Amino acid sequence: xxxxxxxxxxVAASVAAVAGATxxxxxxxxxxxxxxxISGPLYRDPSSAVVRWxxxxxxxxxAAAIRDKIASQPQARxxxxxxxxxxxxxxxxxxxxxNAAQQIPVLAIYQITNRDCxxxxxxGAPDxxxxxxxxxxxxxxxxNRTVIIILETxxxxxxxxxxxxxxxxxxxxxSTATRTLKSANxxxxxxxxxxxxxxxSANETANRLRAAGVQYADGFxxxxxxxxxxxxxxxxxxxxxxxxxxxxxxxxxxxxxxSRNGGASGDWCGDDNTDRRIGMYxxxxxxxxxxxxxxxxxxxxxxxxxRYTAGSFQPDLAFSLANGAPNPPTTTPPxxxPPxxxPPxxxPPxxxPPxxxxxxxxxxxxxxxxNQWSGGFTASVTVTAGATALNGWTVTITLPGGAAxxxxxxxxxxxxxxxxxxxxxxxxxxxxxGQSTNFGFQGTGTGPGATATCAG
Numbered sequence: 001x002x003x004x005x006x007x008x009x010x011v012a013a014s015v016a017a018v019a020g021a022t023x024x025x026x027x028x029x030x031x032x033x034x035x036x037x038i039s040g041p042l043y044r045d046p047s048s049a050v051v052r053w054x055x056x057x058x059x060x061x062x063a064a065a066i067r068d069k070i071a072s073q074p075q076a077r078x079x080x081x082x083x084x085x086x087x088x089x090x091x092x093x094x095x096x097x098x099n100a101a102q103q104i105p106v107l108a109i110y111q112i113t114n115r116d117c118x119x120x121x122x123x124g125a126p127d128x129x130x131x132x133x134x135x136x137x138x139x140x141x142x143x144n145r146t147v148i149i150i151l152e153t154x155x156x157x158x159x160x161x162x163x164x165x166x167x168x169x170x171x172x173x174x175s176t177a178t179r180t181l182k183s184a185n186x187x188x189x190x191x192x193x194x195x196x197x198x199x200x201s202a203n204e205t206a207n208r209l210r211a212a213g214v215q216y217a218d219g220f221x222x223x224x225x226x227x228x229x230x231x232x233x234x235x236x237x238x239x240x241x242x243x244x245x246x247x248x249x250x251x252x253x254x255x256x257x258x259s260r261n262g263g264a265s266g267d268w269c270g271d272d273n274t275d276r277r278i279g280m281y282x283x284x285x286x287x288x289x290x291x292x293x294x295x296x297x298x299x300x301x302x303x304x305x306x307r308y309t310a311g312s313f314q315p316d317l318a319f320s321l322a323n324g325a326p327n328p329p330t331t332t333p334p335x336x337x338p339p340x341x342x343p344p345x346x347x348p349p350x351x352x353p354p355x356x357x358x359x360x361x362x363x364x365x366x367x368x369x370x371n372q373w374s375g376g377f378t379a380s381v382t383v384t385a386g387a388t389a390l391n392g393w394t395v396t397i398t399l400p401g402g403a404a405x406x407x408x409x410x411x412x413x414x415x416x417x418x419x420x421x422x423x424x425x426x427x428x429x430x431x432x433x434g435q436s437t438n439f440g441f442q443g444t445g446t447g448p449g450a451t452a453t454c455a456g
Contacts, residue, residue: 091141157195175213
């Protein structure tokens with residue numbers, strides 16, 4: 001899903017250095033972070049627009065920088081196309097894939113009625129009653145693990161096109177949506193719109209957050225699709241938190257979009273600039289008690305609606321952001337030693353046996369990893385090419401008795417129980433020799449025991 005983006009007001013000119021971030025501790029649950037309330041690795045979507053572009057353009061001179069500094073990183077998935085009948089499945093597919101990877105997904109909901117005040121990213125639900133229906137449907141796909149929800153960018157900072165009655169109705173809609181999402185998944189972390197540090201004042205922002213029910217949310221987000229330095233956003237966030245505390249609303253935290261704030265801030269319409277850089281790499285390890293995460297909510301390389309269509313991926317924009325930026329941080333090994341145990345009575349094998357035979361000759365192999373919960377499961381499947389590159393593949397999954405496939409992502413499925421065939425989609429059919437690609441599916445019943453075979 002391509003992110004849509006919005007016009008910004010009063011952006012001050014300044015420069016911020018790109019800073020590295022230490023890798024997050026691997027703990028897939030809320031709590032226990034070095035700062036804030038979220039701990040764990042963020043989800044990297046293997047089917048994002050930038051990942052697909054890199055896979056399709058390996059010979060492009062820009063590909064290496066875009067691959068290493070942007071496509072390698074976790075980014076938000078935007079849910080911006082209004083469709084009541086698919087809302088639950090859209091949420092379940094994305095979250096199921098993240099759960100299977102044992103990572104925390106970031107979801108940007110962008111469905112509010114009259115969004116962007118009719119600007120470049122106009123759209124959303126036709127009315128607020130249908131908006132609540134969409135949120136209710138969507139919430140049923142949230143599962144029960146930690147998810148981060150960026151709820152309605154610009155919905156509170158940009159109110160110039162609404163009269164007082166419409167503002168009140170929007171506030172009520174966002175408050176209700178927050179409670180609906182939190183009720184469906186108590187581990188969902190929901191953040192409301194605070195604009196950014198050079199838009200509305202901290203006191204005005206706090207007033208708007210209170211009116212929209214921030215007391216029911218986990219906090220607020222800022223700098224989405226903007227370029228303000230992280231230090232400025234952090235100072236702004238502290239001022240907003242202080243103002244909320246003065247209103248009797250305590251315990252709220254901030255998340256900051258750092259996807260492109262490592263260079264000049266200046267003119268908002270970044271499609272026409274070449275002095276942009278990615279900012280801090282995404283992490284939940286912020287070392288700041290007020291900040292839960294630095295996120296890439298706006299996927300780097302997706303346009304703002306100035307020179308290019310809003311939300312379209314543009315490699316020249318991505319390369320401008322990546323070129324000259326530092327490399328991502330490497331994963332930090334555990335700081336504590338593993339527990340000691342008595343030596344085994346027999347020597348263990350030096351390598352663990354593969355779950356499926358390696359690809360022989362010019363063929364391919366497939367391995368499946370299942371994440372089971374009560375009544376259902378998600379599965380992540382890795383397809384690996386043999387000595388010759390694949391130009392299309394088919395994976396056959398044999399399911400345990402009683403199990404059934406309900407949805408799939410990054411593959412087309414045929415059948416839903418017993419033996420189910422999955423074939424590649426347009427962007428992951430070509431796999432280099434010895435390389436791998438992934439797809440996944442969600443099902444009911446018991447998934448462990450499923451086996452996979454591959455034909456290329």
